Amino acid sequence: DADVTQTPRNRITKTGKRIMLECSQTKGHDRMYWYRQDPGLGLRLIYYSFDVKDINKGEISDGYSVSRQAQAKFSLSLESAIPNQTALYFCATSAATGSPGLQFFGPGTRLTVL
């Protein structure tokens, strides 16, 4: 869905490097989420934000940080990347009202940490 975009789409980096993954949306949604997907583990929530001033940890936030620069932008940072952070990362958005839990996903960023 072109309404939620992620950059970069692929990234290979080395252990110890700082990495930022960016997410932008044109859906006008207040809520944004970062997930990582690992084979056999499904999607796990890293961080979520209900508005610009609201940031919440998900189930696996250690080693990650986020920044909600604007309603439309939500960035995920790995301050010092490690190999077990190799995964597919998805950003998602949802509206504050209407269908609860209905989320719209970006295309994903495939991150490899060597």
Next chain:
Amino acid sequence: AQSVSQHNHHVILSEAASLELGCNYSYGGTVNLFWYVQYPGQHLQLLLKYFSGDPLVKGIKGFEAEFIKSKFSFNLRKPSVQWSDTAEYFCAVNGGNTGFQKLVFGTGTRLLVSP
């Protein structure tokens, strides 16, 4: 801890076979239930959702799911699969004691349909 279980991790079917993918959740109380699909190389897309009302929910591409509250289940079905249904399918739940703001996903079922 709250959880969503998808018992079949890999399913292989021939075209025209019937499909049923299991999903069970561990919450009590009111829940919303979802099935998302991820086609190869693509992002997750909503297949169908249940909020309330008729427990038999129809989604896109001929898929349906039935909410059975007494069994804490929301199984996905399709009478006759096609090669283009090859994808990974995720069950997701919100509500219960995690609230409605977050989705909890199952581990996914990878479906391969052979022509």
